[in-house]
Amino acid sequence: MKRRITFFLLGLIGIFLLVTAIISLTVTSRQPSPIASKVQINEKEAVNRFSEAITYKTVSYHDYKQFDYEEFDRFILFLETSYPLVHQKLTLEKINEYGLIYKWTGKHSNKNPIGITGHYDVVPVLEGTESKWEEAPFSGAVVDEKIWGRGTLDDKIGVIGILEAAEYLLEQEFQPSRDVYFMFGFDEEVGGEKGALAIANTLKDRGIEFDFVIDEGGAIVENMVPGVTEPVGVVGISEKGYATVELKIEGSGGHSSQPKERTNIGRIATAISKLEETQFPADLQGPGEDLFEFVAPEMSFFMKYVFANKFLYEPLIEKVLLQQPATSALIRTTIAPTIFQAGEQENALPEIASAKINLRLMPGDTLEEVETFIVDTIDDEEITVSVDGSQATKVSSVDGWEFAAVQQAARNVYNDAIIAPYLMFAGSDAKHYDLVSRNTYRFLPVQISSEDLNRMHGTNEHISVENFVNAVKFYAELMKVVGE
Numbered sequence: 001m002k003r004r005i006t007f008f009l010l011g012l013i014g015i016f017l018l019v020t021a022i023i024s025l026t027v028t029s030r031q032p033s034p035i036a037s038k039v040q041i042n043e044k045e046a047v048n049r050f051s052e053a054i055t056y057k058t059v060s061y062h063d064y065k066q067f068d069y070e071e072f073d074r075f076i077l078f079l080e081t082s083y084p085l086v087h088q089k090l091t092l093e094k095i096n097e098y099g100l101i102y103k104w105t106g107k108h109s110n111k112n113p114i115g116i117t118g119h120y121d122v123v124p125v126l127e128g129t130e131s132k133w134e135e136a137p138f139s140g141a142v143v144d145e146k147i148w149g150r151g152t153l154d155d156k157i158g159v160i161g162i163l164e165a166a167e168y169l170l171e172q173e174f175q176p177s178r179d180v181y182f183m184f185g186f187d188e189e190v191g192g193e194k195g196a197l198a199i200a201n202t203l204k205d206r207g208i209e210f211d212f213v214i215d216e217g218g219a220i221v222e223n224m225v226p227g228v229t230e231p232v233g234v235v236g237i238s239e240k241g242y243a244t245v246e247l248k249i250e251g252s253g254g255h256s257s258q259p260k261e262r263t264n265i266g267r268i269a270t271a272i273s274k275l276e277e278t279q280f281p282a283d284l285q286g287p288g289e290d291l292f293e294f295v296a297p298e299m300s301f302f303m304k305y306v307f308a309n310k311f312l313y314e315p316l317i318e319k320v321l322l323q324q325p326a327t328s329a330l331i332r333t334t335i336a337p338t339i340f341q342a343g344e345q346e347n348a349l350p351e352i353a354s355a356k357i358n359l360r361l362m363p364g365d366t367l368e369e370v371e372t373f374i375v376d377t378i379d380d381e382e383i384t385v386s387v388d389g390s391q392a393t394k395v396s397s398v399d400g401w402e403f404a405a406v407q408q409a410a411r412n413v414y415n416d417a418i419i420a421p422y423l424m425f426a427g428s429d430a431k432h433y434d435l436v437s438r439n440t441y442r443f444l445p446v447q448i449s450s451e452d453l454n455r456m457h458g459t460n461e462h463i464s465v466e467n468f469v470n471a472v473k474f475y476a477e478l479m480k481v482v483g484e
Ligand SMILES: [Zn+2]
Pocket: 119, 154, 155, 188, 216, 428
């Protein structure tokens, strides 16, 4: 009898393994076959123009009065002289003087247009760090096949890359299949209100709706996904929400020689500790799930097996993802206590204690839901909870021709890169274009290391000539691919 049961169980396990293995065989690659790009630009001249673009100190500040608008004027003049065909064949409209909209009329203007965006403002160079730069931050120096300076990554490479691509295509007498708008912000680093947001509102008032808008965002990075040998390029399809929670308790303080059992500091500390212990629930859904759906087919059979049978292994996958801050942020709303305030004197109990917690919200989580969760978790009626911020942006489609076009253009230039969707943790102008676009994608078409990413707002920002040329090729490919 015992033997029979053993056989029966072994049989069941066998069937289970067979069925799940068959399911994993149905996993197919979601990468389009690359058609190697034939775009050939004059690299030397393009690099010279890019290098000059870096020399304009188009720095943005939260106080708009601090802008050196002369530098912005000179930059726009530089664009006009450097890209003659663009300025001859496209219309240029300025919003709030410095937000730029170029419209390129396509063959089929009845179809929804596409938008390609970037921003030409840059963050300041931190005082005292100038001497740490290997090449001066506004030199645009070209040394050892690298271009140096503020904006080489964030994001003059976008603006110049797009215009170089357009100038090249115009030389080839190319006309896009549908209308293409280039939209360049001048205050992205300080929120984009007068640039991208004003541009989006202007176009919305005219009834324009894009099929997709592409902005800066994820890049192609090697060794990013364990188990994938190819470099992976990630395209942001949504941006996490950003909110701040304030916890506050007020009440009698008293003397520290006769403290009450529960003090204000203790109550707030307990509240935070409960939140950290509980955490928001994790769920592999939305952009995080999409990322793995695009990457898993390129992984080992074991990984394919696990992700193909996600309905069984989801709890296990989530457990693994929760072990690293970077992957755990992909699948849940995160909590980060950043400010704690209480007390002034060592022998007096403070009457007020408060704390601020920075939250990054998953798509779909509303501020109300988040507040309810926090109130329920800390379970202390005397602590007031207030939440202020914004929820995540909408999630763009990965199943339509729009995402496929971005993938195809990227693979035509970076033939072996896996191009996958993901969730952005940082903000950019892209969110403003949600107003006027069915989809917004966030992708910077360069292949860099995670070290390079850290240089974006830091010291020694630079990019290789090869990457810059590839970025130009990507934008040219994108405009071509959209017509096919
Ligand atoms: Zn940027």
